Amino acid sequence: MIRSMIRYIKGYLLIRVEGYSPERFLNACSHRGIALWGLRSAGGAYEMYMALKDFRRIKALARKTGTKVRVKRRYGLPFFLHRYRKRKLFFAGAFLAAALVYVLSLFIWEIDIRGNSRRTDEALLAFLRAEDIHCGMTAGSVDCEEIARDLRAAYSDIVWVSASVQGTKLVIQVKENNHLSAKTQGNLQDAGEAGQGEEGTDLAAQEDCTILSIVTRKGTPLVHEGDQVKKGDILVSGRVDLKDDAGEVTGYRYCQAQADITGEYQMPYEDTVAREYKERTYEYDKGNIRMQEEYFLQAGSWTFTLGWLKNSYREYEYHVEERQLILGENFSLPVFIGKRTAVPCQVASESYTDSQLQQILSRRFERACRELKKKGLEITENDVKIYTEQNAACARGTLTVRGPVAGEVPTRILPDPQVADQTEREDQTNGNE
CATH class of the missing domain: 3.10.20.310 (membrane protein fhac)
Incomplete structure (x- = not known):
C-alpha cells in the first residue's frame, strides 16, 4: 500500500519493449538497478511498469541492445498535475478543502x-x-x-x-457499581462529610423479607437465617467495636460492609391493556400516492434543504433518516445528511378480542419475568391472574421471589466512648461545683 502511494506520487509508466533481443534489455536494467514490475509477454514483445525517474536512464540501454521502447500509458501525480495545470480554480478548491479538513480535525465533533x-x-x-x-x-x-x-x-x-x-x-x-443506587450515593456523600473523613456503609434490607442465607465478608452481621426483617432494617453493620481486655468498648472502626444476603419476599404485579387501539395503515405501495420528501444537509447551525414536505394528506407521519459524515473510523465531521419523508397513512380504531388481550398480557408478563431473572431474582411462586373487562384487560397478582435484598446505606457515626466518658465526667464536675 505504501509502496503504491510512493509510486503514484513520483509517477510511473507502462512501457512496451520490442526488438531483436528484449531479454538483453531486461538483464541490463537489472544490472543497473532499474526497478521493473508487472512484466508480461505481449505478442512477441514485453510490457512492464517503470518509475518515471528511471525512464531517462534507459535510452542508452535501448540503443545498445537494439530494442525499441514505447510508452503506452502514464500514471501518477506529476502527469495529473500537468494535465490540469491550467485549471487553477480546481487546485485552489482542492487546497481549500484540504485546509478545511485540517482545521476541522482540530476540534471535537x-x-x-x-x-x-x-x-x-x-x-x-x-x-x-x-x-x-x-x-x-x-x-x-x-x-x-x-x-x-x-x-x-x-x-x-x-x-x-x-x-x-x-x-x-x-x-x-x-x-x-451496579450494587449502588442513586439515592444511596447521595447518602454516602453526606455521611462522608458528617463523619469527617470516616467512611462506613451498612447493608440494609430493601424489602420486607425472610432471610434465607447470609455470608458476611466484612462488617458485623446483625441477622441470621430465617429472621423476618422490615425494609430499612440493618442487616450487616459497617461499624466494628474495638474492645479492651476487660471487654469494654473503647472505640469504633468503620468499614464498608460486604456480604451476600439472599431473601424471599413478595412483590406486586399489575399491567393493563386498553381494548381499543389505533391501527395505522401506511400507503407505501399505492401507485397514485407520491410521498413528499425533503433532503437536508446540516453543518453546525446551518441547514440546507432540497425538496418539500408540505402536503395535503389527511393523516401522515414524518420519517427521518440521518447520518453523520465520518472519515475513517475516528474522524467525525460536524456535518449531517439525511432525508425527511411525509408518509401518508390511514388511522382506524380497532378492538382487541379477549384472546388477543390475554396473549398481549402474557407476553408482557414473560418479558417482565425475564427482566427479573437478569437482575438475579428467582420466581418461586406465581399468583398473577388475567381479568378481562369491557374496556380493558388487566394482569394482577403477586410474585414470590428470591434474590439479593441488601443495599448500601451510610453508617451512623457514634462518638468515641472514651471522649464521651470524659465529657460526662466534666459535666458531673461542673454540676457539683
Whole structure:
C-alpha cells in the first residue's frame, strides 16, 4: 500500500519493449538497478511498469541492445498535475478543502460514552456541558485526566473512568457499581462529610423479607437465617467495636460492609391493556400516492434543504433518516445528511378480542419475568391472574421471589466512648461545683 502511494506520487509508466533481443534489455536494467514490475509477454514483445525517474536512464540501454521502447500509458501525480495545470480554480478548491479538513480535525465533533447502564448518555452529556466539555471545543483544550476525575467525584457509582481523544471523537469509557443506587450515593456523600473523613456503609434490607442465607465478608452481621426483617432494617453493620481486655468498648472502626444476603419476599404485579387501539395503515405501495420528501444537509447551525414536505394528506407521519459524515473510523465531521419523508397513512380504531388481550398480557408478563431473572431474582411462586373487562384487560397478582435484598446505606457515626466518658465526667464536675 505504501509502496503504491510512493509510486503514484513520483509517477510511473507502462512501457512496451520490442526488438531483436528484449531479454538483453531486461538483464541490463537489472544490472543497473532499474526497478521493473508487472512484466508480461505481449505478442512477441514485453510490457512492464517503470518509475518515471528511471525512464531517462534507459535510452542508452535501448540503443545498445537494439530494442525499441514505447510508452503506452502514464500514471501518477506529476502527469495529473500537468494535465490540469491550467485549471487553477480546481487546485485552489482542492487546497481549500484540504485546509478545511485540517482545521476541522482540530476540534471535537462527537462525544462517545461507553459502558454506562445506570446513567443515560443525556445525563452525562449534560454534566459535561456544565463542565464546559462539549462538541465544537478544540481537541487541544481537552484535559482527559480532569474529565475522569470530575466524573468520579460527581457520581459515586462510577468506579472507573477513562477519557481519550481519538481523531475528532472524545471517547469516555465508564464502569459503574451496579450494587449502588442513586439515592444511596447521595447518602454516602453526606455521611462522608458528617463523619469527617470516616467512611462506613451498612447493608440494609430493601424489602420486607425472610432471610434465607447470609455470608458476611466484612462488617458485623446483625441477622441470621430465617429472621423476618422490615425494609430499612440493618442487616450487616459497617461499624466494628474495638474492645479492651476487660471487654469494654473503647472505640469504633468503620468499614464498608460486604456480604451476600439472599431473601424471599413478595412483590406486586399489575399491567393493563386498553381494548381499543389505533391501527395505522401506511400507503407505501399505492401507485397514485407520491410521498413528499425533503433532503437536508446540516453543518453546525446551518441547514440546507432540497425538496418539500408540505402536503395535503389527511393523516401522515414524518420519517427521518440521518447520518453523520465520518472519515475513517475516528474522524467525525460536524456535518449531517439525511432525508425527511411525509408518509401518508390511514388511522382506524380497532378492538382487541379477549384472546388477543390475554396473549398481549402474557407476553408482557414473560418479558417482565425475564427482566427479573437478569437482575438475579428467582420466581418461586406465581399468583398473577388475567381479568378481562369491557374496556380493558388487566394482569394482577403477586410474585414470590428470591434474590439479593441488601443495599448500601451510610453508617451512623457514634462518638468515641472514651471522649464521651470524659465529657460526662466534666459535666458531673461542673454540676457539683
